[in-house]
Amino acid sequence: MTETRWSLLNLVSDQDADDLIAELEAEGYALRVFDGSGVVDKDSLIAKLAETFDFAPGGWDSTADDLWNRLLPDDDEGDRVAVIWRHVDELLQHDLASFLEAVDILKTIGRRAYSSQTVMLIFLLGADRNFARLAQFQ
């Protein structure tokens, strides 16, 4: 079976979340799943990220640093990790500025990690036509 050639940032239909997770697990990625349900602004985003990934909520700079430490793989997790943000379209529709900031944080972490031989892929999952069905990535 040939592995899908993912990009750093991938937009996938939320309908395919289970299949995506199964595929990434089969490809050996450690998974970080974030449920964006109810996330509609900066405060609710940071609060839910902090709750999900077990850190104290703060501003953008502290959140970026905490995500760096929580998302990147631990010593026993190899050198591949996939961040899956489900229902991302809720924030996208309500607070574009916070959405862009959050995506910038994730991409910055991913790019820096790649320079030290760690792959961190980002998957944004939503419901509208911006989010492609998984079959289109094969």
Added chain:
Amino acid sequence: MAAWVLSLQRSVGNQAVTALVPSISETVIQRKIAKATDGNGPIAEIADSGLTGNEAAAAKQALGYIDAGTALVDQDWAKEKITANGGKVPNSLKKFKWAVAHGNRDGDLPGVKGAGGYLEYYLRKGDDNAAALSDVCRLVISTSTGDVFHTATHYGRDGSPAFTHYRAKK
């Protein structure tokens, strides 16, 4: 009216220029322009660090490495971790930020909010390498001025201030 006065009016507004022009020198005006048009300063005044004890020791050690241009993997404590991991850099060491871009996303440091312009360095917590990876103290250095800032509050998350000014450009 002189061309530079017209230019000033376009830059900072007619009222501000009218107030400045009659009695003060061009040097002072230039400084005023900088003040009037510079919206990129830090949100709060940044105090001198005045670090003591372990915080001071950790910052001094890190700055010693930074000033000497010592890479993370060439520092003795990091070498021990790599050796213990069979010669491969462990993920926990990769997470130890050393010259990693800092975004200044909250605008607590001088410059354009969110534009970066800083490099970040984690500070070790004593000689316990494991604990070092979860400490909240960092140095953040301006790539343009060389000014060194210190946070002991995880960028303001754990209290105020977000940063103190540790050292001016060498």
